Amino acid sequence: MADVSNGDAFVEFERVQKSYDGENLVVKDLNLSMPKGEFLTMLGPSGSGKTTCLMMLAGFETATHGDIRLGGTSINNIPPHKRGIGMVFQNYALFPHMTIAENLSFPLEVRKMGKSDREAKVMRALDMVEMGAFGGRRPAQLSGGQQQRIALARALVFEPELVLMDEPLGALDKQLREKMQFEITHLAHRLGITVVYVTHDQTEALTMSDRVAVFDDGRIQQLAPPDKLYEEPQNSFVAQFIGENNTLEGVVKEISNGVALVQLDDGGLIDAKPINVSKAGERTRVSIRPERVEYNKDRMPEGAHTLKAEVLEFIYMGDIFRTRLRVAGKDDFFVKTRNAPDQVRLKPGQEIEIGWLAEDCRALDA
Amino acid sequence: MSDTTQSGPVLAADGTPLKRSLARALRMQKIRALMLVAPLLLFVLITFILPIGDMLFRSVENQIVSDTLPRTVVALREWDANSGEAPDEAVYAALAEDLKIAAAAKLHTRVGSRLNYEKPGISSMFRKAGRKVKKWDVENGGPFKEQFIAIHEGWGDPDAWRTIQTYSPNFTNGYFLNAADLQKGAEGAEWRPEDEQIYWVLFKRTMFMSMVITISCIILAYPVAWILANLPARSANMLMILVLLPFWTSLLVRTSAWKVMLQQQGVINETLVWLGLVADESRLVMINNQFGTIVAMTHILLPFMILPMYSVMQTIQPTYLRAAKSLGATNWTAFWRVYFPQSVPGIGAGSILVFILSIGYYITPELVGGTKGVFISNRIAFHISSSLNWGLAAALGAILLAVVLVLYWAYDKIVGIDNVKLG
Incomplete structure (x- = not known):
């Protein structure tokens, strides 16, 4: 691996563009670099270009413009079978006419590995996913979760340094999906492989990844570790897409000491942290997480601006309470509170005051 | 759950065996299904199964010889085809009697052409003989052997008689042998001459x-x-x-x-x-x-x-x-x-x-x-x-x-x- 252009970069996208029809860009100016051993998730709604990026990396699509590098070498002109990248497909793509062992042996056979080596590696890979007893079965005889494990084992059996996963858990039920999320992350960290993972499920992205790239409209909207992504969204798309979020629209009145005073469209005043706004008079959309909204007068931060709210609905969810409020003319404002012994349970029709810390409320682009 | 623990057949709620009550419940459904496929079933039966059956039957069927020449067939049983000589007078007398009846019903030519498949020339023997036999007195007109040979010399040929004898049973494998370029010779099945194998x-x-x-x-x-x-x-x-x-x-x-x-x-x-x-x-x-x-x-x-x-x-x-x-x-x-x-x-x-x-x-x-x-x-x-x-x-x-x-x-x-x- 000669000529590593950027320190520890293992996978690099540089100014990559992709168009299918010559009129619209599906991927617009993508720049991304990831170090060895990272678990990176591409997250975004369907049609955001994340799968296209994965396919370009795997070699099934060619970039219209730009450079994709693996270990410092440009792979634009290397056919997929020479890239040595493992891949797990959405529907697993296990070959139905081969047994499980034959499926796993396939990548080793095409690499002209000897029979005894092959068998040893296949066995090790099967044991790794705890499917050692299933070598003789056909894919159709396995459950979805088992097929998933086999697909994973097959992508890993030839020891690739980079593994791509295209919504691999999409077809599983919720419980199995959560179990597999842990298994995949543990396996990836134990083997030290680099993983690019594509999903549209934000919980999956947050729980599994070292870093998450949020895609929309062919661009990376934000590339950050899960906690930063959740707590410090860079724009209103990310704020909306990751987790639950309350938004209010208004105009910036003034910015001082790192706090923006925002006048909402119905006249109410609130404090917010300016992120995408720089001067008074700009339109903005402020974003506040439901769990950061405070309505208990005793805990209200000092000097915070408050808004009037009317309780519309109280939903008991066991570990938390979800309360729907009418705030500033909008009736889809939610508040989440922990089910603690001293917690106030609001009643529909009740009039309350709500407030928050200025740094929890982010003034983003309109 | 007591039904499943006892050793006997599982019973339905009214005490009848579950199998029987299930069969009863499904019977209506089965009858309805059968009614729906009945037109097609009949169609297939009439236009497909029956013709194929008929065809398979025709490939071995050979009643025409024994039906048309019943007396001759019986008389011919005694004759040894390998003797190299034509049968004796009794066979000819039986043939005369059979042919007279057949000729009156105009059936003799059919037997002729049937046997002609096996040995070319027999057809004309029957045609010519049929024409003459009509005028004979089968009771007192004998002996017939010479008269037959006079009509067509083929009637004196043991090979022709062998063919008649070979094809007198009601069923024959002759058509199949023929279809495989084989023929019945003196020692059973044998290949046809090379130039006749098609x-x-x-x-x-x-x-x-x-x-x-x-x-x-x-x-x-x-x-x-x-x-x-x-x-x-x-x-x-x-x-x-x-x-x-x-x-x-x-x-x-x-x-x-x-x-x-x-x-x-x-x-x-x-x-x-x-x-x-x-x-x-x-x-x-x-x-x-x-x-x-x-x-x-x-x-x-x-x-x-x-x-x-x-x-x-x-x-x-x-x-x-x-x-x-x-x-x-x-x-x-x-x-x-x-x-x-x-x-x-x-x-x-x-x-x-x-x-x-x-x-x-x-x-x-x-x-x-x-x-x-x-x-x-x-x-x-x-x-x-x-x-x-x-x-x-x-x-x-x-x-x-x-x-x-x-x-x-x-x-x-x-x-x-x-x-x-x-x-």
């Missing part, structure tokens, strides 16, 4: 050409089916219309079109001569031979190969190929190890369809096959409509049916009939 050659040719047609169809259809299965729906539909277009044109028209294309003064030859690739006096012979039949039939049967292949390939997801490539397989390995095995059921279904259709094909070989490119079916048609030897036609048909069944069985053993998908 069916064996025809069967071999039919098999060989059907095989060639099937293989050409596979080679031509596979890429087309591949493209159809991998194109976006819109263009695939367009292409599909082109594939189906031949179905909307009469078979006769298509075959005649090949005649226009392939004949020596036809489009292809004219073009080749004009281009100077072929000299005017050595124009290619492409029709009225095997080549013409193979070309025309491959064209006509191609859709039957494309359609099952297409429907199978459509179900093979493109991700399999991608998966194979991501695992390190070259394009060819990915195709050969991953795609091709999954498309085999389509090839199997198409091959069975094309092969079975082609070994029974009639019109196209008849029109473009000449003498060297005709199939066994053309011979069957000849016996049905020209020589009127239905028994032989039935035997040939039965052999063809048996061959198809054997091939089907072999295919099931090798590929497995479960692997065949027609859609």
Whole structure:
């Protein structure tokens, strides 16, 4: 691996563009670099270009413009079978006419590995996913979760340094999906492989990844570790897409000491942290997480601006309470509170005051 | 749950065995289902099963000799065919009596032509004898031996009598022997003289050409089916219309079109001569031979190969190929190890369809096959409509049916009939 252009970069996208029809860009100016051993998730709604990026990396699509590098070498002109990248497909793509062992042996056979080596590696890979007893079965005889494990084992059996996963858990039920999320992350960290993972499920992205790239409209909207992504969204798309979020629209009145005073469209005043706004008079959309909204007068931060709210609905969810409020003319404002012994349970029709810390409320682009 | 723990049969709520009450509950449903399929069942029975049964029966049926010549058949039992001499007077007397009755009912010529299949010449013996016997006095007109020989010297030939004796039982394997170029000789079945062997050659040719047609169809259809299965729906539909277009044109028209294309003064030859690739006096012979039949039939049967292949390939997801490539397989390995095995059921279904259709094909070989490119079916048609030897036609048909069944069985053993998908 000669000529590593950027320190520890293992996978690099540089100014990559992709168009299918010559009129619209599906991927617009993508720049991304990831170090060895990272678990990176591409997250975004369907049609955001994340799968296209994965396919370009795997070699099934060619970039219209730009450079994709693996270990410092440009792979634009290397056919997929020479890239040595493992891949797990959405529907697993296990070959139905081969047994499980034959499926796993396939990548080793095409690499002209000897029979005894092959068998040893296949066995090790099967044991790794705890499917050692299933070598003789056909894919159709396995459950979805088992097929998933086999697909994973097959992508890993030839020891690739980079593994791509295209919504691999999409077809599983919720419980199995959560179990597999842990298994995949543990396996990836134990083997030290680099993983690019594509999903549209934000919980999956947050729980599994070292870093998450949020895609929309062919661009990376934000590339950050899960906690930063959740707590410090860079724009209103990310704020909306990751987790639950309350938004209010208004105009910036003034910015001082790192706090923006925002006048909402119905006249109410609130404090917010300016992120995408720089001067008074700009339109903005402020974003506040439901769990950061405070309505208990005793805990209200000092000097915070408050808004009037009317309780519309109280939903008991066991570990938390979800309360729907009418705030500033909008009736889809939610508040989440922990089910603690001293917690106030609001009643529909009740009039309350709500407030928050200025740094929890982010003034983003309109 | 007590029902399941006791050892006896499981009982329904009213105490009757569960099996019986289930059967009762399902009976109405079964009757209704049967009523729905009844029209088709009747149709198939009347137009398919019964004719085939009748045909199979005709291939061994031989009652005409014993029905028409009952006394002769009995009298002939005592005669030793290997004695080298004609039978004695008693047989001739019985023949005279039988023939007089048969001639009055105008049945003697039928027996004549039946036996003529086995030994040419017998037909005229019966015709001539029938004419004279009408005027004889069968009670007192004897002895008849000399009189018969005087009418036609064949009546004195032991071989002719051997034929009559051989074919006097009600059932015979003669048609089948005939269909396999065998005949009944002095020591049982024996090969016919080399220059009379035609069916064996025809069967071999039919098999060989059907095989060639099937293989050409596979080679031509596979890429087309591949493209159809991998194109976006819109263009695939367009292409599909082109594939189906031949179905909307009469078979006769298509075959005649090949005649226009392939004949020596036809489009292809004219073009080749004009281009100077072929000299005017050595124009290619492409029709009225095997080549013409193979070309025309491959064209006509191609859709039957494309359609099952297409429907199978459509179900093979493109991700399999991608998966194979991501695992390190070259394009060819990915195709050969991953795609091709999954498309085999389509090839199997198409091959069975094309092969079975082609070994029974009639019109196209008849029109473009000449003498060297005709199939066994053309011979069957000849016996049905020209020589009127239905028994032989039935035997040939039965052999063809048996061959198809054997091939089907072999295919099931090798590929497995479960692997065949027609859609």
